[in-house]
Amino acid sequence: MDDSQKWNNQPEIPEFVIERDDEPRAVPASPVRCRRWLRRVAKALAVMLLVLAAIGVYKKWAYYYRLGVPVSVSPQENIEKLRKPLAPELPAVVLTTETVLDVEFDMLALHGLKASIEFAEPDTADTSVYLYSRSADVGADSVCLGSLVAQGRQMCDDRSRLGYVGMVGRNMVIGVSRMDAVKDYVLEHGGSFFRQFILVSNGTIPGVYYLHGKVERRAIGRIGDQLYYIVSRNKETFWGFADALREYGFIDAIYITGGDDYCFYRTADGQRHDIGDPADYPHLRWQGKVPLLVFRK
Numbered sequence: 001m002d003d004s005q006k007w008n009n010q011p012e013i014p015e016f017v018i019e020r021d022d023e024p025r026a027v028p029a030s031p032v033r034c035r036r037w038l039r040r041v042a043k044a045l046a047v048m049l050l051v052l053a054a055i056g057v058y059k060k061w062a063y064y065y066r067l068g069v070p071v072s073v074s075p076q077e078n079i080e081k082l083r084k085p086l087a088p089e090l091p092a093v094v095l096t097t098e099t100v101l102d103v104e105f106d107m108l109a110l111h112g113l114k115a116s117i118e119f120a121e122p123d124t125a126d127t128s129v130y131l132y133s134r135s136a137d138v139g140a141d142s143v144c145l146g147s148l149v150a151q152g153r154q155m156c157d158d159r160s161r162l163g164y165v166g167m168v169g170r171n172m173v174i175g176v177s178r179m180d181a182v183k184d185y186v187l188e189h190g191g192s193f194f195r196q197f198i199l200v201s202n203g204t205i206p207g208v209y210y211l212h213g214k215v216e217r218r219a220i221g222r223i224g225d226q227l228y229y230i231v232s233r234n235k236e237t238f239w240g241f242a243d244a245l246r247e248y249g250f251i252d253a254i255y256i257t258g259g260d261d262y263c264f265y266r267t268a269d270g271q272r273h274d275i276g277d278p279a280d281y282p283h284l285r286w287q288g289k290v291p292l293l294v295f296r297k
Contacts, residue, residue, distance in 0.1 A: 067162055067176060072202035072251050075181035078166060078173040082185060086170050088112070091297035092268035093131050093229075103236055103244035107221075108229040108265055113295040115167040117150040117192035119288050124264060124272060124281065128296045131229060131265040133218065134258035135165070135293040136194040142289050146195030147180070149187050150291060161195040163254035165220060165293070174222055174254050176201045194291065199242040199253035209238045216259030217241040221250040231275060232259065256293070 073081075089112035096107045113130050122129040136156075137145040146161040148154070159178045166173050166182045168191035175182065176198055186193040198206055199219050214235040221228050230253070232241055238255075245253045261283065262276035286292070 067178065067201075068208070069176065069198060069201040069204050069206050071176050073173070073175050075175065075177050075179050078175050078182050079185045081173050082166060082168045082171045082182075082189075082191075084171065090268055091130055093265040093295075094267070095265075095273075097233075098248060100244040100248045101240070103240055104233040105241075105244065106231045106233065108231070110172075110227050110229060110295060112170070113297060114170045115172050115192065115293060115295050117148065117167075117194060117291045118294045119150070119291060121282050121286055121292060122294060127266070127270055129264075129266065129294060130297055131263070131295040133229065133256055133263045133293050134261060135256065135291045136196060137257050138290055144194075144291060147183055147193065148195075148291055149183060149191065149193040151192055152187065152190035154187055155291070158195070161197055163196045163198040163201075163252075165194055165196070165254055167192045172227060174220055174227070174252050176252065194293075196257070197255040199238075199255050200246045200250050201252055203246060203251055205239070205242045205246050209242070211238045211255075213237070218256040218259050219245065219253045220256055221245055221253035223249055223251060229256075229265070 091112040093113075094109040094111065096109070098105060098107060108131065110131070117135060118132075122132050136148050139145055144156040144158070146156065146158050147164075148156040157180075159180070162176050162178055164175055164177065164182060166175075166186045168186055168189045173182070183193045185191075197210065200221065214237050216234070217232040217236050217238065219230040219241070221230050228250075230245065236244075242253065260276060262274065262278060262280040264272050264274050266272050283290075
């Protein structure tokens with residue numbers, strides 16, 4: 001028997017393969033489970049987006065409407081006042097002097113005048129001018145602080161100061177708002193507009209003021225439909241001046257910068273009356289830089 005036959009006749013040894021059922025096996029994800037998970041993620045994202053949108057809406061609402069003081073006249077109501085034809089009235093500035101809470105001030109009632117923003121200081125001999133003063137503040141870089149429109153030209157757009165004065169023709173309004181509706185109306189109709197700090201709003205004074213110390217103070221205030229230019233006779237704190245105006249009965253009052261600067265007013269007989277020191281006239285540093293509020297007949 002040859003070797004090949006020997007090998008062929010040897011018994012075959014069986015091979016055993018053991019499979020374990022406890023080994024992890026990949027289980028395909030259920031389509032139903034996937035859809036449920038995706039729906040949960042989508043709902044969570046939708047809720048998050050709604051929350052973010054609500055926060056954005058609230059912040060925008062608060063920016064325009066949470067001003068820290070009540071408001072007596074809405075921008076739309078002031079626009080209606082600017083549209084309203086005025087009865088003819090003799091041009092005049094009428095002076096009265098009051099003392100309230102130990103604060104002495106002059107009240108100059110404005111009658112029959114047309115107000116606008118100008119950049120050239122009026123001549124004292126110009127009989128068409130019945131009153132002029134500073135208006136908006138100007139920074140060291142000659143950029144005005146607060147929105148400013150001068151006779152239909154927008155010079156600055158800045159809502160940081162909430163009090164405003166709007167002028168179209170012989171109509172003039174003051175108010176408190178961060179919205180630009182009055183400014184836009186004035187701009188469209190060739191008028192003037194500026195923003196300044198609030199002294200009194202709807203018979204209430206703000207809880208915080210940003211100007212401190214005792215200096216001469218000025219303002220434009222409203223009692224009913226009558227507007228007044230107001231000048232303190234002595235140095236006063238911002239809060240003390242505002243509180244005196246509120247106590248006297250001013251519904252709204254807007255701060256006017258330049259409390260000790262020279263200016264003048266004119267009575268119905270055309271006579272000029274000086275405010276401040278005439279030796280300070282003319283203010284050469286003002287020319288072409290500082291916006292002036294000028295009332296003409």
